[in-house]
Amino acid sequence: MRDLKIELEQKRMQAMRVMKVKHPERIREIIRSQVQFLFMFLSLFCQVASEQVQYSVLEETEKGSFVGNLAKDLGLDVRELSDHNLGISLENPYFSLNKQNGNIYVNGRIDREEICEKSSTCVLKLEAVAHNPLNIFHIHVSIQDINDNVPHFRKETIELKMSESNIPGARFSLGNAEDDDIGINALQNYRLSPTPYFKLQIKESKDGGKYPELILQEQLDREKEHTLHLILTALDGGDPIKTGTANIWINVTDVNDNPPIFTQANYKVSLKENVPKWTSVLQVKASDSDEGSNAEITYTFSNIPESAQKKFTLDPKEGTIMLKEGVDFEDRTNYVMIIQASDGGGLVAHCNVEIEVLDENDNAPDVILTSVTSPIPEGVALGTVIALIKVQDRDSGENGEVTCHLRGLVPFQIVSSSGNYFKILTDSPLDRERTPEHNITIIATDKGTPPLSTHKAISLQISDINDNPPAFEKSSYTACVPENNPSGASIFHVKAFDPDLDRNARITYSILNSNIEDLPLSSFVSINSETGTIYAQRSFNYEQFREFQIQVKAQDGGSPPLSSNTTVRVCVLDRNDNTPQILHPSQGSGGSSFFEMVPRSAESGYLVTKVVAVDADSGHNAWLSFHLLQATEPSLFTIGSHTGEIKTARALLERDAVKQRLVIMVKDNGQPPLSATVTLNLVFAENFQEALPEMNTQPSDSEYQSDLQFYLVLALALVSFLFLVTVTLTIMMKLRKSRHPTFLQCFVPAPHSKTGAIFPPNYKDGTLPYSYQVCLSSESRRNELTFLQPSVPVAENILCNGKPDISLMFSEGCPFSAEKKDTETVSSLFLTSE
Numbered sequence: 029m030r031d032l033k034i035e036l037e038q039k040r041m042q043a044m045r046v047m048k049v050k051h052p053e054r055i056r057e058i059i060r061s062q063v064q065f066l067f068m069f070l071s072l073f074c075q076v077a078s079e080q081v082q083y084s085v086l087e088e089t090e091k092g093s094f095v096g097n098l099a100k101d102l103g104l105d106v107r108e109l110s111d112h113n114l115g116i117s118l119e120n121p122y123f124s125l126n127k128q129n130g131n132i133y134v135n136g137r138i139d140r141e142e143i144c145e146k147s148s149t150c151v152l153k154l155e156a157v158a159h160n161p162l163n164i165f166h167i168h169v170s171i172q173d174i175n176d177n178v179p180h181f182r183k184e185t186i187e188l189k190m191s192e193s194n195i196p197g198a199r200f201s202l203g204n205a206e207d208d209d210i211g212i213n214a215l216q217n218y219r220l221s222p223t224p225y226f227k228l229q230i231k232e233s234k235d236g237g238k239y240p241e242l243i244l245q246e247q248l249d250r251e252k253e254h255t256l257h258l259i260l261t262a263l264d265g266g267d268p269i270k271t272g273t274a275n276i277w278i279n280v281t282d283v284n285d286n287p288p289i290f291t292q293a294n295y296k297v298s299l300k301e302n303v304p305k306w307t308s309v310l311q312v313k314a315s316d317s318d319e320g321s322n323a324e325i326t327y328t329f330s331n332i333p334e335s336a337q338k339k340f341t342l343d344p345k346e347g348t349i350m351l352k353e354g355v356d357f358e359d360r361t362n363y364v365m366i367i368q369a370s371d372g373g374g375l376v377a378h379c380n381v382e383i384e385v386l387d388e389n390d391n392a393p394d395v396i397l398t399s400v401t402s403p404i405p406e407g408v409a410l411g412t413v414i415a416l417i418k419v420q421d422r423d424s425g426e427n428g429e430v431t432c433h434l435r436g437l438v439p440f441q442i443v444s445s446s447g448n449y450f451k452i453l454t455d456s457p458l459d460r461e462r463t464p465e466h467n468i469t470i471i472a473t474d475k476g477t478p479p480l481s482t483h484k485a486i487s488l489q490i491s492d493i494n495d496n497p498p499a500f501e502k503s504s505y506t507a508c509v510p511e512n513n514p515s516g517a518s519i520f521h522v523k524a525f526d527p528d529l530d531r532n533a534r535i536t537y538s539i540l541n542s543n544i545e546d547l548p549l550s551s552f553v554s555i556n557s558e559t560g561t562i563y564a565q566r567s568f569n570y571e572q573f574r575e576f577q578i579q580v581k582a583q584d585g586g587s588p589p590l591s592s593n594t595t596v597r598v599c600v601l602d603r604n605d606n607t608p609q610i611l612h613p614s615q616g617s618g619g620s621s622f623f624e625m626v627p628r629s630a631e632s633g634y635l636v637t638k639v640v641a642v643d644a645d646s647g648h649n650a651w652l653s654f655h656l657l658q659a660t661e662p663s664l665f666t667i668g669s670h671t672g673e674i675k676t677a678r679a680l681l682e683r684d685a686v687k688q689r690l691v692i693m694v695k696d697n698g699q700p701p702l703s704a705t706v707t708l709n710l711v712f713a714e715n716f717q718e719a720l721p722e723m724n725t726q727p728s729d730s731e732y733q734s735d736l737q738f739y740l741v742l743a744l745a746l747v748s749f750l751f752l753v754t755v756t757l758t759i760m761m762k763l764r765k766s767r768h769p770t771f772l773q774c775f776v777p778a779p780h781s782k783t784g785a786i787f788p789p790n791y792k793d794g795t796l797p798y799s800y801q802v803c804l805s806s807e808s809r810r811n812e813l814t815f816l817q818p819s820v821p822v823a824e825n826i827l828c829n830g831k832p833d834i835s836l837m838f839s840e841g842c843p844f845s846a847e848k849k850d851t852e853t854v855s856s857l858f859l860t861s862e
Contacts, residue, residue, distance in 0.1 A: 080166060080168060081098065081101050081102065081156075081165060081166070081167045081168070082167070082168045082169070082170065083095050083096040083132065083167070083168070083169045083170070084169070084170040084172055085134065085138065085169060085170070085171060085172065086171075086172045086174055087138050087139060087140040087141075087171050087172065087173060087174055087176070088137070088138065088139065088174060088176055089134050089138060090134065091134050091135065091136060091137070092133055092134060093133065093134045094131060094132075094133060095123060095131075095132040095133060095134060095169065096131070096132050097129070097130050097131050097132075098114070098116075098125065098130050098131070098132050098156060098165075098167070099114065099129070099130025100130065102130075102156070102158075102165055104130065104158070106129055106130055109127060109128065109129070109130055110127070110128075111160055112158045112159060112160055113127075113158065113159035113160060114127060114130065114156060114157075114158045114159075115127065115156070115157055115158075115399075116132075116154050116155065116156050116157070116167070117154055117155040117156075117157070117396070117398065117418070120152060120154055121135060121136050122134065122135055122136055122138050122152060122169075123135050123152075123154065123169065125156070132167075138171060140171045140172075140173050140210075141177065141208035141209070143171065144171065145208075145335070146208070146210060146333075147210075148210055148211070149170070150170065150171040150173075151168050151169065151170050151171070152168070152169045152171060153166065153167070153168055153169075154166075154167040154168075154169065155167070155398075155418070157398055157399055157416065159399065162399075162413060162416065164445075164446060164447075164449065173209050173210050173211055173213050174209075174213065174266075175209055175213040175264060175265075175266025175267070175268075175270060176209065176213075177207055177208040177209045177213075177264075177270075178207070178264075178270045178271070178272050179205045179206065179207040179215050179262035179263065179264050179270065179271060179272040180205060180206060180207075180262075180272040181203065181204075181205045181206075181260075181262065181272060181273075181274040182203065182206070182334075182337075183203065183274065184273075184274055184275065185274065185275045185277065186202055186203060186260070186274055186275065186276045186277070187276075187277045187279070188200055188202075188242075188276065188277070188278045188279065188374070189278075189279045189280075189281045189373075189374030190244075190248055190278055190279070190280055190281065190374055191248075191280070191281050191283050191373050191374055191375070192247070192248045192249060192250040192280050192281070192283065193283035194244050194247065194248060195244070195247060196244050196245055196246060196247060197243065197244060198243070198244040199229075199241045199242065199243055199244075200241060200242040200243075200244070200376070201239070201241055201242075201330055201368060201376060201378060202239070202240045202241065202242060202260060202274075202276065203239065203330055203331060204237060204238060204239035204240070204331050205218070205262035205272055205274070206333070206334065207262070207264050209264060209266070211265075212264075212265040212266065213264055213265060213266045214264060214265070215237075215238055215262055215263075215264055216238075216263055216264055216265040217230065217238075217262075217263045218230055218238070218240040218260060218261065218262055218263070219260075219261040219263060220240075220242075220258060220259070220260055220261075221258050221259040221260075221261075223256070223258055224245070224246055225244065225245060225246050225248060225256065226242045226243060226244060226245060226258065227242075227243050227245050228240050228241070228242065228243070228260075229241050229243050233331065233364070233366070233380075234364065234380070235364050237331065239331050239366075240260065242276075248280045249280075250280040250281070253280065254279065254280045255277065255278065255279055255280070256276075256277070256278035256280070257275065257276070257277055257278075258275075258276040258278065259273055259274075259275060259276070260273065260274045260275075260276055261273050262274075281373060281374050283373070286316055286317040286318045286322070286371070286375065287316070287371065287375030287376060287377050288314040288315065288316045288325050288369040288370070288371050288375060288376065288377040289314060289315055289316070289377055290312060290313065290314045290367075290369060290377055290378075290379040291312075291313045291314070291315070292312075292379060293379055293380065294379065294380045294381075294382070295310055295312055295367075295379060295380065295381045295382070296381075296382045296383075296384070297309060297310045297381075297382075297383055297384070298383075298384045298385075298386055299351070299355060299383055299384065299385055299386065300385075300386045300388055301354070301355050301356055301357040301385050301386065301387065301388050301390060302354060302355075302356070302388055302390050303351060303354070303355075304351075305351060305352060305353065305354060306350055306351060306352065307350070307351045308348055308349075308350055308351075309340065309349045309350065309351055309383060310348075310349045310381060310383070311346065311347050311348045311349070312327065312347040312349070312367050312369075312379055312381065313347055314327070314347070314369035314377055314379075316371045316375075318371060318372075318373060320372065321372030321373070322371050322372045322373035322375075323371060323372065324371060324372040325347075325369050325370065325371050326344050326345070326369070326370045326371075327342055327343070327344050327345070327346075327347040327367055327368070327369055328342065328344060328367070328368050328370065329342055329365060329366070329367065329368070330366040330367065330368035330376075330378055331365065331366035332365035332366070333363070333364075333365070335360065335363075336363040336364075336365055336383075338352075338353055339351065339352065339353045339354075339355055339363065340352065340363070340365070340383075342367065347367070347369070349381065349383075355385050356385075356390075357385045357386065357387040357388070357423075357424070358391060358422040358423070360385065361384070361385050362382060362383060362384045362385060363382070363383040363385075364380065364381070364382050364383075365380075365381050365383075366378050366379070366380055366381070367379050367380075367381055387423055387424050387425065387427060388423075388427070389423055389427040389474065389476025389477060389478070389479075389480060390423070390480075391421055391422040391423050391427075391480070392421075392472075392474070392480040392481060392482045393419050393420065393421045393430045393472040393473070393474050393480070393481070393482045394419070394420050394421070394422075394482065395417055395418075395419055395432075395470055395472050395482050395484035396417065396418040396419070396420070397415065397417055397484070397486065398416045398417060398418050398449070399415065399416040400414065400415040400416075400486060400488075401413075401414045401415065402414075402487070402488050402489050403488070403489035403490060403491035404454075404458060404488060404489070404490055404491060405458075405490075405491050405493055406457075406458045406459055406460040406461075406490050406491065406492065406493055406495070407458075407493045407495065408454055408458060409454070410453075410454055410455065410456070410457070411453050411454060412453065412454045413451050413452070413453055414440070414452055414453070414454060414488065415451070415452040415468075415486060415488075416445070416449060416450075416451055416452075417432075417449070417450050417452070417470065417484070418448060418449055418450075419432060419448050419449075419450060419472050420448055421474050423474065423476060426474075426475040426476060427474055427475070427476035428474065429474060429475045430448070430472050430473065430474050430475075431472070431473055431475075432444075432450050432470055432471065432472045432473075433470075433471055434452075434468060434469065434470060434471070435469040435470075435471055435483075436469070438455075438466055438468055439454060439455050439456035439457070439458060439466070440452050440453065440454060440455050440466070440468060441453050441455040442470065450470075452468070452470075452486075458490050459490075460490040460491065460492050460493075460529070461496065461527045461528070463490065464489070464490050465487060465488065465489055465490065466487075466488045466490065467485060467486070467487050467488075468485070468486045468487075468488060469483055469484070469485050469486075470483070470484040470485075470486065471483055472484070491529075492528050492529035492530065492532050492533075493528075493532065493586075494528055494532040494584060494586025494587065494588070494589070494590060495528070496526055496527045496528050496532075496590070497526070497584065497590035497591060497592050498524035498525065498526045498535050498582040498583065498584050498590065498591065498592050499524060499525055499526070499592055500522065500523070500524050500582065500592060500594040501523065501525075502594065503594060503595070504594060504595040504596070504597065505520065505522060505594065505595070505596045505597070506596075506597045506599065507519055507520035507562070507596055507597070507598050507599070508598075508599045508601050509564065509568060509598060509599070509600055509601065510600075510601045510603050511567075511568050511569055511570040511571075511600050511601060511602060511603050511605065512567055512568075512569070512603055512605055513564050513567055513568055514564075514567065515564065515565060515566055515567055516563055516564065516565070517563065517564050518561050518562070518563055519553070519562055519563065519564050519598065520561075520562045520596060520598070521559070521560055521561045521562070522537065522560040522562065522580055522582075522594060522596065523560055524537075524560070524582035524592065524594075526584050528584065528586065531584075531585040531586065532584055532585065532586040533584060533585075534584060534585035535560075535582050535583070535584055535585075536557045536558070536582070536583050536584075536585070537555050537556065537557050537558075537559075537560040537580060537581070537582055538555065538557060538580070538581050538583070539553065539554070539555050539578050539579070539580055539581075540578075540579040540580070540581050540593065541578070541579050542576055542577060542578040542579070543576055543577045544576050549578070550565065551565055551566060552564070552565055552566060552576070553565055553578060553598070555580065560580075560582070562578075562580075562596065568600045569600075570600045570601065570602040570603070570645075570646065571606075571644055571645075571646070573600065574599065574600050575597060575598060575599045575600060576597075576598055577595055577596065577597050577598070578595070578596050578598065579593055579594070579595055579596075580593065580594050580595075580596055581593050582594075602645055602646050602647055602649055603645070603649070603698075604645055604649040604696060604698020604699065604700070604701070604702060605645065606643055606644035606645045606649075606702070607643075607696075607702045607703070607704055608641045608642070608643045608652055608694040608695070608696050608702065608703065608704045609641060609642055609643070609644075609704065610639065610640070610641045610694055610704050610706045611640040611641060611642060612637075612638065612639065612640035613637060613639070613706060613708060615706055615707075623709045623710070623711050623741065623745075624636065624637055624708060624709065624710050624711070625710075625711050625713055625716065626676075626680075626710050626711065626712050626713075627712070627713075627714055628680055628712045628713065628714055629714070630676050630679070630680065630712075631676070631679055632676055632677060632678050632679060633675050633676065634675060634676040635673060635674075635675055636665065636674045636675060636676060636710065637674050637708065638671070638672050638673045638674065639654055639667070639672035639673075639674065639692050639694065639706065640672060641654075641672065641694040641704065643696050645696065645698065648697045648698065649696055649697065649698040650696065650697075651696060651697035652670075652672075652694055652695070652696055652697075653669050653670065653694075653695050653696075653697070654667050654668065654669055654670070654671075654672040654692060654693070654694055655667070655669070655692070655693045655694075655695065656690065656691075656692060656693075657691040657692065657693045657705065658689070658690070658691035659688065659689070659690050659691070660685055660687070660688045660689045660690075661684055661685065661688060663677060663678065664676065664677055664678060664680070664684060664688065665677055665688070665690060667692065672692075672694070674690065674692070674708070680712050684712075686711060686712045686713070687709065687710065687711055687712075688709075688710040688711075688712070689707065689708070689709055689710075690707070690708040690710065691705055691706075691707050691708075692705065692706050692707075692708060693705045694706075716745060716749060720742070720745065
């Protein structure tokens, strides 16, 4: 620093020696520019020493121009910029920050005169905010002036009235030119066109402005020249130099030897901002000892900035300064102007007027949202910073001191950070399911009288975490499925609800287990993992199983996932899908049973035979009813609608045919009902020899049988007779061996005691798929047939080569149960079953 000062001093002395004779004004300009340069250098050096981040940029720099690398100057690693989330304040539109490399670029047109007006230094203050961790850096960008403005006069033509009595040395104010630039680029000098009457002298005002004055060198002679034309040129110190001109017209008037005199050379007044328009600010007063027109004083602004000229007006007669537009302390704190008093003879006087603007609390605080975190996870820890705000007030003193608080009861609090920054922290737990969004209102209040407030609303979204497991409406469900359902049919739908969002609420359904042990669960049911629809993988049969249970799990997609279970009880409903099967009497190949023999002497109520049928369905679908569809003599027989017993309704008459043909229909109670029919051929005879011719006779319905059929019937009759004898002997032997003849004696096939009707896959009409208990009691007086559970293996063993195996039937069990009855009835029954 010391060497720099010595070098500058040497240059100054050398310049003065060269130019002290010819160019004294130029010497002063060079000295002034060097001092300014030294001041700027020292200022920059002091800023660097205080570790502030500072940059310098020329005004009117092209948009996108590089200013500096903020990351490097802050000592941040460029590779970690994305983690720090470095950003600059958004209220300054002139610069932008590249978050990838940390470079600061010019973002818009920078006009130093627009930003700082005539201020000698123009510094834009920025704040850089780095997150993770949160830090604030202050950046000062110095805007350097360039020579982009031309000096100009407020009036292009200056008209002066000069008395010819003015003696040499008289001074005449011309009004100054203005240049919006500063420093060496600002207005530096004036130049006057050559004239023998005047010379130009430049003076400086208290605010540093330069204004020219004409000095009369030679007395004017109105009779020689009554009008003079001069050209005044204003020059700045830029490179290249820019100039502005004004025409001076001088009218030579008669003698006026007393100029006006102001009562004060300097006027100073204080003015509160926001006073009403056209308020009287100040009145200047000047007097003139002359008389007549030479004593008539006119007040005008001689030197006034354009900004002040927009705010104030001057009464030319009274000298009263009026406010024509409101003043704002935040825009400008004082105004300086020069008032000129001119008498009628052209003599003028000047005074300085300084108007100081006093601050009022007329600006509410500004709340700037610097950083905000949204959405916020609902499980965030207490004390987490979710927003950073900047509060500023354009007023000064207590009017600019601001405090902040939050309105209403919210789970947040606001605390002061550093300077005019405030942080918003979480103050209580957040629950998205209860409140998915919080609208926070920040109230910033200054300490003025009366205080002013600003409200700033922030909307904060609460993001979801997986804190709620899926929930079913019920802990258990019951689904009813009709049997014979198609494979792949939907049988039930379960639905779970999760109050979480997105992936945390994405529910997947699965089947955990069931109470089915025989076959794999996947062969029975499956579930759609997305919709919860349960599908049947096979067709269910009510006769095989009637219900089963499965456990369904609903699991969400969170991390870690949460789940819940429910039980689904699947009931298989019976359908009328089985046609009644007629077990007795058995049918031949033509659909008719073999001949049954009925005694001619049978009285009314005689039990001819019993139609035995079963239905594999259950419930109403298995309720069977018996109906007599056709009969050779309908009045001769009756059938029990529920028992199937065919009895004589009356005794056989002479006119009745010996052979009777009955068509019996067995119908279940399903919807729609299913039915089966059997045709009975009855022969009225007292013995087999008597019935044989009738059996050999062709039926009345013209159904012709071959000779082979005749021999088959004959053989069947013989076999039945032998079968009857065997049965009779066996029953008698069993009754003799019994110690308790009063009890019911039953022949039960032990290996086949399970319940339920199961038809073998090779079942055909004519095959007897049931085994029966033959129960005999010596005490019974009536005949009653009881047909019990089916047994497939016995049914398969009863038929040997298409004919009944009598010995097997008596050893394994009887196909019917009967109380004590005559031998003929038993023989008839087994004959018909054959």
